[in-house]
Amino acid sequence: MTVPSLPQGMRDFDATTVQKRNYILDTIKNVFILHGFLPLETPAMENLDTLLGKYGDEGDKLIFKVLNNGLNDEKNKEKAARGFEKLMTGKATAELTERALKYDLTIPFARYVAMNKNTITLPFKRYQTQQVWRADRPQRGRYREFTQCDVDVVGSKSLWNEIDLAKIYHEALTSLGLENYSLQINNRKILSALAEKINAEDKMTAITVVIDKLDKVGIEKLTTLLQEINLEEAQVNAVVEYLNIKGTNEEKINSLSNFFSGNTTATEGIKELSFVLENCRDININIDQTLARGLNYYTGCIYEVKAPKEVSIGSIGGGGRYDDLTGMFGVKDIPGVGISFGIDRIYDVLEELNLFPEALAQSLKTIFFYMGEETIANCQNLADQLRKDNIACEVYTEKAKLDKQFKYAEKKGIPFVIMIGADELSEQIASIKELKTGLQHKVKFNEVAAFLNK
Amino acid sequence: MTVPSLPQGMRDFDATTVQKRNYILDTIKNVFILHGFLPLETPAMENLDTLLGKYGDEGDKLIFKVLNNGLNDEKNKEKAARGFEKLMTGKATAELTERALKYDLTIPFARYVAMNKNTITLPFKRYQTQQVWRADRPQRGRYREFTQCDVDVVGSKSLWNEIDLAKIYHEALTSLGLENYSLQINNRKILSALAEKINAEDKMTAITVVIDKLDKVGIEKLTTLLQEINLEEAQVNAVVEYLNIKGTNEEKINSLSNFFSGNTTATEGIKELSFVLENCRDININIDQTLARGLNYYTGCIYEVKAPKEVSIGSIGGGGRYDDLTGMFGVKDIPGVGISFGIDRIYDVLEELNLFPEALAQSLKTIFFYMGEETIANCQNLADQLRKDNIACEVYTEKAKLDKQFKYAEKKGIPFVIMIGADELSEQIASIKELKTGLQHKVKFNEVAAFLNK
Numbered sequence: 001m002t003v004p005s006l007p008q009g010m011r012d013f014d015a016t017t018v019q020k021r022n023y024i025l026d027t028i029k030n031v032f033i034l035h036g037f038l039p040l041e042t043p044a045m046e047n048l049d050t051l052l053g054k055y056g057d058e059g060d061k062l063i064f065k066v067l068n069n070g071l072n073d074e075k076n077k078e079k080a081a082r083g084f085e086k087l088m089t090g091k092a093t094a095e096l097t098e099r100a101l102k103y104d105l106t107i108p109f110a111r112y113v114a115m116n117k118n119t120i121t122l123p124f125k126r127y128q129t130q131q132v133w134r135a136d137r138p139q140r141g142r143y144r145e146f147t148q149c150d151v152d153v154v155g156s157k158s159l160w161n162e163i164d165l166a167k168i169y170h171e172a173l174t175s176l177g178l179e180n181y182s183l184q185i186n187n188r189k190i191l192s193a194l195a196e197k198i199n200a201e202d203k204m205t206a207i208t209v210v211i212d213k214l215d216k217v218g219i220e221k222l223t224t225l226l227q228e229i230n231l232e233e234a235q236v237n238a239v240v241e242y243l244n245i246k247g248t249n250e251e252k253i254n255s256l257s258n259f260f261s262g263n264t265t266a267t268e269g270i271k272e273l274s275f276v277l278e279n280c281r282d283i284n285i286n287i288d289q290t291l292a293r294g295l296n297y298y299t300g301c302i303y304e305v306k307a308p309k310e311v312s313i314g315s316i317g318g319g320g321r322y323d324d325l326t327g328m329f330g331v332k333d334i335p336g337v338g339i340s341f342g343i344d345r346i347y348d349v350l351e352e353l354n355l356f357p358e359a360l361a362q363s364l365k366t367i368f369f370y371m372g373e374e375t376i377a378n379c380q381n382l383a384d385q386l387r388k389d390n391i392a393c394e395v396y397t398e399k400a401k402l403d404k405q406f407k408y409a410e411k412k413g414i415p416f417v418i419m420i421g422a423d424e425l426s427e428q429i430a431s432i433k434e435l436k437t438g439l440q441h442k443v444k445f446n447e448v449a450a451f452l453n454k
Numbered sequence: 455m456t457v458p459s460l461p462q463g464m465r466d467f468d469a470t471t472v473q474k475r476n477y478i479l480d481t482i483k484n485v486f487i488l489h490g491f492l493p494l495e496t497p498a499m500e501n502l503d504t505l506l507g508k509y510g511d512e513g514d515k516l517i518f519k520v521l522n523n524g525l526n527d528e529k530n531k532e533k534a535a536r537g538f539e540k541l542m543t544g545k546a547t548a549e550l551t552e553r554a555l556k557y558d559l560t561i562p563f564a565r566y567v568a569m570n571k572n573t574i575t576l577p578f579k580r581y582q583t584q585q586v587w588r589a590d591r592p593q594r595g596r597y598r599e600f601t602q603c604d605v606d607v608v609g610s611k612s613l614w615n616e617i618d619l620a621k622i623y624h625e626a627l628t629s630l631g632l633e634n635y636s637l638q639i640n641n642r643k644i645l646s647a648l649a650e651k652i653n654a655e656d657k658m659t660a661i662t663v664v665i666d667k668l669d670k671v672g673i674e675k676l677t678t679l680l681q682e683i684n685l686e687e688a689q690v691n692a693v694v695e696y697l698n699i700k701g702t703n704e705e706k707i708n709s710l711s712n713f714f715s716g717n718t719t720a721t722e723g724i725k726e727l728s729f730v731l732e733n734c735r736d737i738n739i740n741i742d743q744t745l746a747r748g749l750n751y752y753t754g755c756i757y758e759v760k761a762p763k764e765v766s767i768g769s770i771g772g773g774g775r776y777d778d779l780t781g782m783f784g785v786k787d788i789p790g791v792g793i794s795f796g797i798d799r800i801y802d803v804l805e806e807l808n809l810f811p812e813a814l815a816q817s818l819k820t821i822f823f824y825m826g827e828e829t830i831a832n833c834q835n836l837a838d839q840l841r842k843d844n845i846a847c848e849v850y851t852e853k854a855k856l857d858k859q860f861k862y863a864e865k866k867g868i869p870f871v872i873m874i875g876a877d878e879l880s881e882q883i884a885s886i887k888e889l890k891t892g893l894q895h896k897v898k899f900n901e902v903a904a905f906l907n908k
Contacts, residue, residue: 004565004783007499007553012566015492015580022493033817034841036848038469038866039476043599044498044555044585045461045518064499065521067551069589072544084538090526097521099461101498111458112466121865123852126469131498135523145497158851160834167838279831329458363487377733380614384621387488394490397612398577411575412492 009138010145019360024176024346025129025149031172032127032151035164040126042108044133045099048092052100054107054328062135065097101133105150106325106338113154114329122155122334129343141313141348152338154325159272162301162321163279165339169305169317170283176346177355181316182306184288185276188298188320189269193260194242198235205296207231207239212292215314219243243290249277252287272301299323303339307349316342316349365452366416366432368395369405375420382420382430382445389449409435416452463590463598473814478630478800479583479603485626486581486605489618494580496562498587499553502546506554508561508782516589519551555587559604560779560792567608568783576609576788583797595767595802606792608779613726616755616775617733619793623759623771624737626795631809635770636760638742639730642752642774643723647714648696652689659750661685661693666746668697669768697744703731706741726755753777757793761803770796770803819906820870820886822849823859829874836874836884836899843903863889870906 006012013021029039051063071080083095092100102108105128113124129149136142151168153161166183173181191211195204206229214222219240226236245255253274260266273287293302300321307313319339326334350356366386368379379395386393396405409417419431430448432441443451460466467475483493505517525534537549546554556562559582567574583603590596605622607615620637627635645665649658660683668676673694680690699709707728714720727741747756754775761767773793780788804810820840822833833849840847850859863871873885884902886895897905 004504004568005501006569007497007501010497010499012497012570013493013495015494018493018495034844034846036818036821036846036866038817039467039472040469041467041472043461043464043466044587045464045599047459047461050458061523064523064553066555067519067521067541067546069515069518072542077542080538080542084534087521088526088531088534092521099518101520114458115460116466121862125848133498145499156852160830160849160851163834164849171841279834363492364490367490376614380617380733387625390488392488392490394579395614395618397614398610408575412490 007144009136009143011143016360019363020350020356021147021343021347023356023360024343024350025147027175028149028172028341029127029129031168031175034171035125035168037125037127037151040109040112040128041130042102042105042112042128044101044131046102046108046111048094048097048100050111051103051107052092055103059103060092063092063103064101064133064135065092066099066101068094068096068098071096102130103134104132105130105148105340109150109152110325111329113334114326114331117326117331117334123153123161124155125151125153127151141345143344147343149341149343150338151340152336154334154336156337157335159275159301160279161337162272162276165319165337166276166280166283166285166303169303169339170285172341173305176350177353178308178346178349180308181284182308183283183285184291184304184306185273185285185301186288186291187269187273187301189265189272189300190256190260190289191292193263193266193269194239196265197260197263198231198238200231200235203229203231208292209294211239211243211290212294214243214290214292245289249285249287252289253277256289269300276301293318293320297322297324301337307345308353311349311352313345313349313352316345363392364394364412364414365391366393366418367405367409367412367414368393368418368420369402370396370399371419371421374422375425378425379418379420382418382448386449386452389453391449391452406435418448461598463592463596465597465599470814473817474804474810475601475797475801477810477814478797478804479601481629482603482626482795483581483583485622485629488625489579489622491579491581491605494563494566494582495584496556496559496566496582498555498585500556500562500565502548502551502554504565505557505561506546509557513557514546517546517557518555518587518589519546520553520555522548522550522552525550556584557588558586559584559602559794563604563606564779565783567788568780568785571780571785571788577607577615578609579605579607581605595799597798601797603795603797604773604792605794606790608788608790610791611789613729613755614733615791616726616730619757619773619791620730620734620737620739623757623793624739627759630800630804631807632762632800632803634762635738636763637737637739638745638758638760639727639739639755640741640743640745641723641727641755643719643726643754644710644714644743645746647717647720647723648693650719651714651717652685652692654685654689657683657685662746663748665693665697665744666748668744668746673697699743703739703741706743710743723754730755747772747774751776751778755791761799762807765803765806767799767803767806770799817846818848818866818868819845820847820872821859821863821866821868822847822872822874823856824850824853825873825875828876829879832879833872833874836872836902840903840906843907845903845906860889872902 052060070076079095083093086093087096131145132148133145138144169183191208195201195207210225223236226239245252256270291304298320302320303318304315305317307316317340321337323335325336383393383395415435417433424431428445430443432443506514524530533549537547540547541550585599586602587599623637645662649655649661664679677690680693699706710724745758752774756774757772758769759771761770771794775791777789779790837847837849869889871887878885882899884897886897
């Protein structure tokens with residue numbers, strides 16, 4: 001006998017959780033579709049070499065690798081032993097694990113675009129909502145299986161895409177009731193200009209990585225970290241001056257223009273920011289020149305969305321423009337821009353702010369209680385009629401005390417209980433009890449659907 | 455550089471395929487919900503020992519096992535070596551692979567019920583539509599990643615559940631346009647009675663396995679197979695006589711009653727069949743006493759659904775009653791009954807019979823062509839307005855020749871193209887072209903939504 005348990009960091013989703021998750025996903029997907037994006041799904045597994053080396057050394061370790069089958073067949077044993085030997089030196093190879101579980105949606109998307117470059121039409125606009133797996137140490141809010149929700153346009157350099165994506169954030173999050181989310185924008189060109197201005201272009205990545213930590217460590221500690229990457233005092237001071245720029249979007253644009261005066265890279269970045277902001281007047285979007293985003297592949301506008309301040313959850317999404325999606329698969333010059341929604345975190349935010357619609361739990365409208373063998377067939381017939389009117393219902397078919405049946409109905413969140421005993425049957429009238437109010441109604445059999453649809 | 459490719463037996467689903475698959479899944483789920491079933495989702499991975507030993511030796515080999523992470527850490531190396539040594543003798547252990555990918559939805563469901571026995575309320579009615587993985591040799595119509603779609607009631611012995619499930623098959627398949635599917639029913643008790651009648655109760659499983667092959671091998675070959683499991687001539691003749699029973703449901707009930715006269719197991723099985731058929735008068739359902747279904751755990755009514763005869767695809771679903779779902783996890787006395795839909799095969803059937811609704815591909819209603827920088831902001835504004843009216847649309851933002859833009863629109867199946875150049879802008883009138891007919895319309899900006907919603 002096996003004592004049943006779940007793997008660490010993985011979850012079952014019961015009916016209520018599935019309904020709430022689907023509510024989030026459906027709301028967001030609907031916005032994607034309104035903006036002309038179409039779905040794509042890729043398999044759970046990719047070939048090992050599609051994934052290895054794409055997420056840094058740390059990422060490589062956290063990829064779940066799938067053991068080849070049939071390794072103990074005579075013809076495979078030698079290969080398996082070679083693979084195991086390499087594994088013990090820290091090198092995963094196809095000899096032992098040809099396949100691995102996907103770690104994000106971006107690399108499989110890039111693989112798809114590269115594989116299908118001759119049949120897809122650019123610009124290619126796709127959304128993708130699928131599970132990914134990471135062998136991270138599980139902790140609160142961090143799971144080993146979680147859902148990513150990405151939307152990208154590839155093959156277009158137009159800034160109107162950035163504007164479209166900002167609108168998508170706005171429409172999706174306000175549809176979910178998150179009016180006071182905060183959408184921050186920056187541009188990697190401005191960060192490049194910062195490195196240029198202090199003559200530290202070679203340290204661009206290191207500076208970005210440090211700035212990315214500002215939120216967590218504060219400006220004091222950041223100064224130390226900048227020193228640790230061997231910036232001199234004047235350089236550190238310039239970075240701090242940059243980070244300290246404050247004000248409205250307009251004021252920031254002015255301050256940044258002054259700070260970088262004459263730097264063409266900065267001018268371009270600031271121009272892009274201005275263009276996006278001018279065309280996003282109806283939505284809440286703020287320049288945050290301290291926003292860096294850790295990922296190396298961003299090259300233009302970058303976004304981050306934060307949950308409303310009253311919940312201490314932080315980032316619920318992010319994204320940006322990249323110049324080269326598919327170069328790693330041998331297909332050059334496919335630029336793109338994309339954003340992502342953190343579904344598990346949005347779930348926690350909606351839960352904490354009590355923003356899930358109450359009606360979600362009420363997928364089942366009514367239940368016919370078991371009142372004896374002699375009326376059950378009639379209940380079944382009536383239930384069939386209700387279903388034709390699109391009313392979800394069930395018939396309790398076990399002999400059970402009424403209070404047990406009431407508990408069952410409450411647990412499933414069913415608002416109406418229908419009782420048909422011998423008396424009701426002879427009168428062709430159903431007794432309907434509304435659980436919330438306790439009110440009882442007598443309704444003719446042929447009027448039950450109309451009553452419930454009221 | 456990695457040459458991009460997909461793992462064997464796995465598929466990408468493009469937009470059209472996703473839409474078609476979702477159409478099938480949504481149609482079926484809607485029927486589940488109408489019948490009071492609620493969703494459940496379990497993770498892609500289970501602990502290895504949850505899955506091992508549940509699908510027979512062959513199944514154990516086909517389970518995808520996930521390599522533990524950090525095996526080359528000093529503290530894990532010894533354990534890993536032990537695990538690898540066992541693997542080479544054909545024994546997968548948690549030392550190397552703690553986790554495995556789910557192989558079906560039934561065992562994870564059983565694990566869920568056993569783990570949550572104190573919080574779930576019986577009868578527990580759930581549906582589950584998730585992917586499963588099997589290291590089968592890929593071939594036409596058989597994939598290594600595929601979708602299972604199961605619906606089960608556990609904790610109820612009532613035959614009304616069998617009736618409900620037959621109705622679910624009927625409503626789901628006819629909603630998909632598959633009116634002339636064939637639903638076959640049998641009862642394992644009748645098969646047990648057959649073994650009793652020929653004094654071969656010890657060979658019950660073997661006989662079932664052979665009968666299960668009738669469809670593939672025919673009655674001649676079946677006789678040989680029955681001899682091969684050491685049945686004597688008289689026994690083989692009785693089985694053949696049983697298999698040859700023909701006629702309407704009523705005639706078969708009579709013939710079976712005569713054939714088994716006095717056998718109480720058969721009487722019970724026949725009574726159950728009769729009860730189900732009496733209460734399924736409106737739907738197409740046929741007794742097939744040759745239906746066996748290979749799986750050992752069935753104990754009562756069993757079902758199989760076949761695709762319409764004009765497509766040679768065979769079974770598109772099946773299921774039945776089982777007495778003990780969770781015994782293997784130490785929780786006794788939870789009987790149940792469930793059915794399953796073969797989503798990938800149903801997809802092929804609908805494709806072959808051309809039964810997918812045409813409207814599916816038309817999620818995008820219109821596209822604004824790029825007619826120059828000076829009108830694009832107006833197109834964006836108009837697009838925002840249309841989206842508020844729930845019209846899915848996009849703006850082409852790249853400078854491109856009109857025929858390239860038309861090709862883009864055609865490829866995405868967009869029915870209406872909107873063109874706003876400088877003239878249209880000054881007149882506040884949009885040129886709208888209907889791609890199917892080629893008809894051109896002049897529509898005032900503020901009437902575009904109404905025009906498209908017509």
